[in-house]
Amino acid sequence: MSLLTDRLGIPPAYQRGTARLMQLVLAGIAGYGLVTGQFGLVVNGTLPLLITLVPGVLRRDYGLPMNAGLTLWVTAAVFLHTLGMVGLYDAFGWYDQLTHVLSGSVIAGCGYAVTRALELHSDDVEFPEEFVYVYMFIFVLAFGVLWEIMEFSTEVAARVFGGQAYLAIHGVRDIALDFTSNGVGAVLVALLVREVRTRFPAALAREMDE
Amino acid sequence: MFGLSRSETEVVVSWLLVALLVVVGVAGLLRGADATAVFAFLSAVLAAAPAILTRERRATLPWPVVGLAALAALGQRFTPYDVVATYVWVVSVTLILVVDLQAFTDVEMSSRFSAAFVATTTMAVGAVWTVLRWVSDAFFGTSYLGGVDPVMWELVGATAVGVVVGIAFESGLHEVIDEGVERRLDRGERR
Numbered sequence A: 001m002s003l004l005t006d007r008l009g010i011p012p013a014y015q016r017g018t019a020r021l022m023q024l025v026l027a028g029i030a031g032y033g034l035v036t037g038q039f040g041l042v043v044n045g046t047l048p049l050l051i052t053l054v055p056g057v058l059r060r061d062y063g064l065p066m067n068a069g070l071t072l073w074v075t076a077a078v079f080l081h082t083l084g085m086v087g088l089y090d091a092f093g094w095y096d097q098l099t100h101v102l103s104g105s106v107i108a109g110c111g112y113a114v115t116r117a118l119e120l121h122s123d124d125v126e127f128p129e130e131f132v133y134v135y136m137f138i139f140v141l142a143f144g145v146l147w148e149i150m151e152f153s154t155e156v157a158a159r160v161f162g163g164q165a166y167l168a169i170h171g172v173r174d175i176a177l178d179f180t181s182n183g184v185g186a187v188l189v190a191l192l193v194r195e196v197r198t199r200f201p202a203a204l205a206r207e208m209d210e
Numbered sequence B: 001m002f003g004l005s006r007s008e009t010e011v012v013v014s015w016l017l018v019a020l021l022v023v024v025g026v027a028g029l030l031r032g033a034d035a036t037a038v039f040a041f042l043s044a045v046l047a048a049a050p051a052i053l054t055r056e057r058r059a060t061l062p063w064p065v066v067g068l069a070a071l072a073a074l075g076q077r078f079t080p081y082d083v084v085a086t087y088v089w090v091v092s093v094t095l096i097l098v099v100d101l102q103a104f105t106d107v108e109m110s111s112r113f114s115a116a117f118v119a120t121t122t123m124a125v126g127a128v129w130t131v132l133r134w135v136s137d138a139f140f141g142t143s144y145l146g147g148v149d150p151v152m153w154e155l156v157g158a159t160a161v162g163v164v165v166g167i168a169f170e171s172g173l174h175e176v177i178d179e180g181v182e183r184r185l186d187r188g189e190r191r
Helices: A003-007 A012-036 A039-062 A068-091 A095-121 A129-161 A172-209 B008-030 B035-054 B063-078 B082-104 B111-140 B148-186
Strands: none
Touching: A012 A039, A012 A068, A039 A068, A068 A095, A095 A129, A095 A172, A129 A172, A129 B111, A129 B148, A172 B111, A172 B148, B008 B035, B008 B063, B035 B063, B035 B082, B063 B082, B082 B111, B082 B148, B111 B148
16 A cells, blocks of 8 residues: 555655554563563553564565555554553543554455455455455454454453453443444445555556546 | 255245245234344345346245244244344345355355355344444433343354354355356346
8 A cells, every 4th residue: 555655745764664663662561561560561562563563574474565554554553552551542532443443444454455365366256346345344343243252251261260351341332332443444444445446546547648 | 955956846935935034024013113023024135135136036045045044033033042043144144145146246255255254244243233232222212232241242152153154054055156146047147
């Protein structure tokens, strides 16, 4: 996605720098948790940090074209989530929704990439354009359910074994709003992908004609 | 189970099951409009859609797929296992959609993708269903959702049903789909 570079004119170096900065903060949070013995902070710093490394690994080991913008997108999603865990979720009511829109958009991007790759790879599978957009939405909602179940299982585990849940569910309202925000993220990405895949090349072709 | 060639009997059985769904829906409406009536009507419409859209009486869905929907509708109406039945319903509607999509659009799915599609769609419907009920509870004074625990166990159940049926149908499902596609092609219609 060269949206940040081409459309908004943000140099890739700045995007990489921002992502690095976020990674440093995540490492800092994990380190602080380790020193002060707060296991929750270690988990919430380390896991997201590992996720931010995924685009780099995909580029290096699998030769996938992951540019600076994609890396920043993934890093920003987990970074904002971790800031939320550290305190922003409690401070601002809307913050949870913001992170869910963003993480929903990342999952939608993954869903899009996987469905498209499946179609290119396999002869048994064929999806029209519109189906892929619909399936992205389904994929994101299903992932949201998986995520809530994961949160719930830490809660159940905490109840059974004692201790505190690292990912807490605050209520039915939270569950419903999480799903909604994930869905909004998916729709945003679907619109963006549509724009980039159809209108952007068409506009470029027009430019070339002139 | 799904390898049977389509006979007139199967077409009739499929239509009878659609009729059963309509009857369950009407019975629900008579007792006061409720969610299970909507379920029954929706699955009836989706199952009859190919026949209605192509104006071809024989363009029915495979009877086991419609049968699963009917079983779910009866389960919701007459048994105490209505929550389980609801997700059986979701799976059956997903299967109906898979067959509809495969037979009447350009969508082609491998059996493995169909399994994943059934499982993820069931989970997604669980999410949408939760949001809808929450909206109703929050703004229209209903009380469908009990609390975090029942909602979460329901979602766990939906996921389990989706994954189990997705895997169980992986081999059989594809024959159902192929059959639906062939049926359409038999009549020389363009997919």
